[in-house]
Amino acid sequence: MKFAFFGSSLVSAYWNGAATYYRGLIRNLHARGHQITFYEPDAYGRQQHRDMPDPDWARDVVYGVDGPQEMERALADAAGADVIIKTSGVGIFDEALEEGVLALKRPDNLVLFWDVDAPATLDEMAQDPNHPFRQRVPRFDLVCTYGGGRPVVDGYLALGARQCVPIYNALDTQTHFPVPVDPRFQADLGFLGNRLPDREARVDAFFFHAAAAAPQQRFLLGGSGWDDRERPDNVDYVGHVYTRDHNAFNCTPRAVLNISRESMARYGYSPATRVFEAAGAGACLITDHWRGVELFLEPGREVLVARDGDEVAAHLEALSPERARAIGQAALRRVIAEHTYAHRAAQLDSLLDGRNPARARTVAAA
Template structure:
């Protein structure tokens, strides 16, 4: 089958946390015989901060952020069997949503793929006149990269014909154990961009833990933190390129996941870095959110904290020797059930209209 994706960026993770999600899934779709074209705007400095060159497993079309260029991209995508508009492209989002819906034909499938469903749904709840409300029922399928039953039920309330999570996962070819890197040496590392609905939770879990353990070394990676006052034992790195994520995950004694506020509230929303850390065999400490046990077993495969003090106590245990066993158990779990190969089969099954696993298919042989 031919897929056309309109998303933020496939080739750059700069201010674009969904990049590795797109890459893992699309790479597996290609491996299963599908042809994917990814349309992304030249915006927000992402092309200047590429993590990868154009990959052999997708056609990447970079278009200028103009109405004319958007129209040309939509025209080029019209022949695809599956046309996807993701959330958060960042420029011309509403134009693209209306545009892909205009391409709906009896023989194709048009999907809205929400990589930040809690934020989208909160916006729809807050505004009875939100223009996206009228578009939701027109998509053949709404997919999300998390949220579980709360997100599915909310989308159905807004008239979605069908809604299904396709969760984040691991690409074991890109996220795996590597040698430790002195640059990332620390007791606890956190990697995430500074965002309005994340910063307070980073303060509560990461910064508070650093203050509680002044003798420990903390490492902060991600964009936007340059002017934030931090404790003396926190070292800020700025943007960390995706090819460095493995080293970032394995070098500290443990790494921390902190969910954005809305994702923690909805639950069932594991961030991409949960699986990246597990795939590298890192010892992961995560903030508490409903549904974590669906992905990793608390206490054995992941350590769960409800506040910064609990993060600090987990760190004490990690530094006393628990890290390796937790990291190895997490890696086994995600390899067994949470890779992008699993997710690609789930997507095929949805598109094929079956409840079970889909058998591997080649382009032109979707029967």
């Protein structure tokens, strides 16, 4: 089938945490025989901070944002696709894009909304009974999310969604894997994440508090936006970390930390992409607590779970290099067996099988 994705960016992870999710899923859809075009705006400096060339497994179309004309041309270009997808958080012309893809609905195609931040989207609509997206939800053939479990599914169904299915983050084995340690990232604990309003208080609680509670340990902070943030003396800041360096960042510290955004932690069942990236690199992962973590990694054996910064510091204090390696290797085995983007692409294929009239006719004619 031909897929058309309208998203934030496929070729740049700059202020764009969903990039590795899109890449892993789309690369594996291509491997299953599908043709994919990804449409992204030239916005937020992402094209100036690209971390990959145009891929050979998808056609990438960048459109200008000085006015709606280039966006409209992109929509016209996508009109013939079998599956047309508008993702959340494009950041430019979001409402116009949603209406635009819905206008491309035909009897022989599917139009999907793909929410990469469903807890925040649902919270926003809950606070505003007149939110314009409420009226669009029932018009999509299907809503997919990259997490949230039953609470997110129920939230979307209550808004009139025809169907809502989580397609969780996963490991892209092509890009995230064990590598040798890198002296640039030497530390006892590393955290990689952009500075976001929905996360900063939790970073204070789980990372900076842990650093203050364990002054003898070395902490490493990566991600955009932390330049002017006051930090304890034992915290080193390395700024934006390009995806080409993610493996080294994950493999070098004794452990790495995952901190969920507040809304995702509250809904639960929302493992961040970095959970699987760290596990795929064989890193020992410490994660903040959220409901459903045991569905992805086994606490105590494949991941360490902390409810606050004091527990992060306690885990680090008790963590020998040998135990860290054992936890990282157990996590690596688990995600390769159950949580790769090949698994997620197969799930999407199965979900769409029989729903798309064009595919159904092809199968019937075979």
